[in-house]
Amino acid sequence: MLTEQFIASTGVPLKPPPTSVAKDAAIFIHEFQPLQAQKSIFKKSATPPHCLAISDSHIFAAQAGKAVVHVYSRSQGNQEATVPFTERITCLALACEDTVLILGTTEGRLFLWETSSGRQVSTSQSHLQAVNRVVVDPTENFILSASEDSTVQVWSLPGLLSFTSSGAQVLSPIRTFSPHRAGICDLAVGHGNGCTNFAVSASKDNTCFVWDYYSGNVLKTYLLPELPTCLALDAADRAIYVGYEDGSVQQLDLYKSSSADASAPIQPPPSTHWKSHDSSVGKTLSMSLSFDSCTLLSGHESGNILSWDVAKGGYATSILQHPLPGPVNCLGLLPVLGFVGSSEVESKVRLSTVVKPKFGAFDSASGLVPGNYTQTVQLLSDTSDEGPSAFQLALTAPSFPAAMLNEGLQELQAFRKGPQTNGAAANEEAADFMALDDESDQPKQLSLEEQNTALKAELEALRRLQAASLDKVDRLNAERRTLLERDQKHRRGVSMALDGRFSSLGADDSSSSDDG
Incomplete structure (x- = not known):
């Protein structure tokens, strides 16, 4: 039987928690369907919006007003570590098989923490204000960071993690998107793996842009009736869901109201604006869609989690019998459990133990991998019906085959010789700009x-x-x-x-x- 669960985390409580909720409970895992029941509780946390990241083995929660991230073990059900940082954390995202945690800070930087090795990379202060949201594209080649300064920066993830980019060299974004005129509330990326993928950003200026993060071109412009607070994108990239301060949500159909002029603003019809029957639920702080994108869940300031029927286009019911003890700042539906033969979509590695950041321990001015650089991960079995894979056989052999080593070296060499184009060529055609070479080697416009x-x-x-x-x-x-x-x-x-x-x-x- 298929099972779908969701995770919710609360911020600082606005009122004393009810007696029905465990003391100090702050992160909850609930079964959504087929039965609605509480599964796990993690205590002693207060997370701001977009400050929760979850993997198969761990939960990472940045704390409100602190430069601290709490790490929880899902298997043991307790807090495993408290990790301090030099700047306050405002948002989180996982990448690279959930082995790299990306953190946005109040100073406008990005921290990349390899949780399997302890290596930490810090970018330049590209944003002028705090980073509100970070997302990773499906190919895990690009990071998009949205800030209170009304800009979105596009970063090369392989370039940031490359040892050739560490040390005294400046780590800078490869593109900036800046049509917004106020702070950006939320950011989402489409589910496509090609160069035609897109991003969606909502701002406090009541605008929502759909744009191509490969070229920076605007595809659609929506004028929103209320102040947006959060976004969600369905699995088929058919519609955008926007949460508002008055507790309502709205559906923006990407296949309607199309215009030949991409810059022409679109005003969504009032019929797509869904409002709750209870006005006391407070502002919408977080949203997530079910696996089939037929149900939308929204977390609210009052601690309530509401369900919206996408097919009928309106409010359905309240998920929880009792509200959570604080505002539901983070809400996300977890991958469906129970699929037969789903090993091909699961991660090939698992993080058994989190290694705390070691500041400057792996700096390499020569661009080579330091001798003290080690990773600790658990390699999961990838045996198929045809038998063990070539990599699994190589692990049990006395040494790696020369053909496999040569193939890996050729792939790295191909990345280093990636295309380098100027700004005009990038606008004319969607050129691949995730080269591992330093940004200073590329021609500037x-x-x-x-x-x-x-x-x-x-x-x-x-x-x-x-x-x-x-x-x-x-x-x-x-x-x-x-x-x-x-x-x-x-x-x-x-x-x-x-x-x-x-x-x-x-x-x-x-x-x-x-x-x-």
């Missing part, structure tokens, strides 16, 4: 004045080259004329010498005949 200065300098250099070439041609022609004159003089000298010799020989012959 210059302003008009800089282009004119460069062209003038190039023209002057060409003129100098032309003058030098003409001088050299003149010298070569003069040398050629000198050689020709010398050769002619030599020929005349030889001819005169031969004529004199023949004349002397004729005189000798005539005198000898007279004597005879």
Whole structure:
């Protein structure tokens, strides 16, 4: 039987918790269907919005107003570690088979923490204000970070994790999206794995943009009737769901109200704006869709979790018998359990123990992997009907096959030689810009004045080259004329010498005949 569960975390309680809730309970795992029942509780936490990340083995929860992340073990059901950071954490996301935790800070930076090795990478202060949301695209090649400064930055995940980018080199974003005019509330990325994937961002200026994060081009613009607070995107990328401050939600159908002009704003019809029967639930703080995208769950400021029927287009029911002890800042439906033969979609590794960050322990100025760099993960069985895989057989062999090592080296070399395009080429075609090379090696787009200065300098250099070439041609022609004159003089000298010799020989012959 298939089972679907959801996880919810609360922030600082606005009122004393009810007696029906366990003391200090803050993170809850509930079974959503087929039966609604509580499964697990984790205590001593207060998470702001977008500050919860969950893997198969652990739960990571950033604490409100603190530079601390709590790590919980799902198997043991308790808190495993308390991890401090140098800046307050405002959002979390997992990447790379759930072995890399991406953290946004109040100072506008990103921290990348390899939980299997303890390595930590810090980006430059690209955002001017706090990072409100970080998401990772389905290919796990790009990170998108949304900030209170109204911009979204696109980062290369392989580039940030590459050892060639560590040390004194500056880690910077590869693209900036800035049509919004106020702080960004939430950000979502489509489920596609190709270069036609898109991102959705909602801002406090009551706008929602659908845009291509490969090129930065705007695809759709929505004018929202209320102040948005959160977003959700269905599994088929057919519709966007927006939560508002008044506790309502709205459906934005991506296949309706299409216009030839992408910049033309779209006002969604009032029929797509769904309101709850109870106005006391408070603002909508978090949302998530079921596996089939037929049910939308929303977490509210009052601690209630509501269910919305997507097919009927309206409110359905309240999930919990009693509200949670605080505002439901984070809400997410977990992967469905019970699929037969679902090993191919599961992770190939599992994190058994979290390694705390070791600041600067793995810095490598030479760009090589340090000798003390080690990862601790559990490799899961990937045996199929055809038998063990080639990698599993290589693990039990005395050494890795040379063919497998060569294939890995060729793949790394191909990444390093990835295409490098300027801004104009990137806008004309969706070029792959996740090269592992440093950003300073790539050509930068210059302003008009800089282009004119460069062209003038190039023209002057060409003129100098032309003058030098003409001088050299003149010298070569003069040398050629000198050689020709010398050769002619030599020929005349030889001819005169031969004529004199023949004349002397004729005189000798005539005198000898007279004597005879």
